[in-house]
Amino acid sequence: MIKIGVCGFGTVGQSFVDHVLAYQDKIIENCGREICISIIADRSIEKKKFKSESIQFTSDILSVNNSDCDVIVELIGGTDIAYDLVKSAILKKKSVITANKALIAEKGDELLALSKENNTYIGYEASVAGAIPIINTLKHNMLNESIISLSGIINGTCNYILDQMSSERKGFKEALNSAQELGYAEADPTFDIGGFDAAHKISILSMIAFEIPSPYENIHIEGIESIDSMDIDYANELGYKIKHIATARSNNSLIECKVHPALINKKNILSKIDGVMNAVRTVGDKFGTSLLYGHGAGGAATASAVVSNIIDYCIHVDRNVKNISNSIAVHRKDLVTIEDTFNQYYLRMFANDVPGVMANITSTLAKHKISIEAVTQHEPLENEKLIPIVMITNSVVFKDMLSAIKKIESMDNIVGKVNLIRVFNDD
Secondary structure (H helix, E strand, O other), X not given: OEEEEEEOOXXXXXXXXXXXXXXXXXXXXXXOOOEEEEEEXXXXXXHOOOOOOOXXXXXXXXXXHXXXXXXXXXXXXXXXXXXXXXXXXXXXXXXXXXOOHHHHHHHHXXXXXXXXXXXXXXXXXXXXXXXXXXXXXXXXXXXXXXXXEEEEEOOHHHHHHHHHHHHOOOOHHHHHHHXXXXXXXXXXXXXXXXXXXXXXHHHHHHHHHHOOOXXXXXXXXXXXXXXXXXHHHHXXXXXXXXXXXXXXXXXXXXXXXXXXXXXXXXXXXXXXOOXXXXXXXXXXXXXXXXXXEEEXXXXXXXXXXXXXXXXXXXXXXXXXXXXXXXXXXXXXXXXXXXXXXXXXXXXXXXXXXXXOHHHHHHHHHHHOOOOEEEEEEOOOOOOOOOEEEEEEEOOEEHHHHHHHXXXXXXXXXXXXXXXXXXXXXXX
């Protein structure tokens, strides 16, 4: 009998328990072992409506490690009590399944190494992209190949907001309010719209794909707060949609890892990932290109991913398999600084309507060896005299682009800052 202790009984925790109870016979059949939920811990357990005579309940989360459960399912979130719980569990020779992306991205190097030392299992399929089995795919299906790149839309909140701004022509604040009303965004949405959630997720995928320590502390993170409705419209005119993208690439001993808004060509399938859906595109040296698409969040989707790790755990126990989840980084690769990355760029600026402005801009770009692939000059906005100028450049190193922008912003007839958004290139 495998006894499971559930820590955290919010939306995901309750969905997980409901899932196990509803499909217990099927899970037992797939595991080849009897399983049961023996204890549920939550700091506000007395407020929960769920009751069961066969399950013990407690508000003392850390006490679960003193119970006779075999597996701790950590669904608390954050890196404080969750870290203490998981570390203590491993030291007590208990295995862990978690949906906690922050924990794996920020503390995973330590915890995975500790798990290996104690021959326990850590499963974290649910930490990235909900029910999309990207972690299992990287660990098993793509294990024997070299991964060249990972890219995708892995934060449903950002994707929903940008989709609403595009399809419903809502402003950023209106789209965010809509996301909050529907439960797609938290009351404090900073973690999502600031890009940190996606950064945790791409860090985890990079750890697995490239067998490196977590790059989270050093990756470039941009959110979507600066995206304006006019950028959505201008991008559309040029044949693009704006999405929030996470990317990671390996180039010999260098890793490029970043999250940011990006213009995606409408012919690219990632431009068609709308609403709260997620998608991850993987490129390997042998299998070529693969795309996984599905629900990236929500109680049911996340619970499904947690359950999938229970079966992996049983394989670990029954066959004494050295599970890939317990491996630690074997390569030390340098992370490319954002200043040294190459991209095409979307630039939007405001200029006085006087002769010679465009010539000065193009001349400045040319001096930095930056050519223009597309340019549009629009009518002044309502009640404004300034002219919006929008252009897309060729692919150049970011530090050269920053230098050119600094020169442009210093021109007499350029008003305000130049708005820059990267153009996604999946070559």
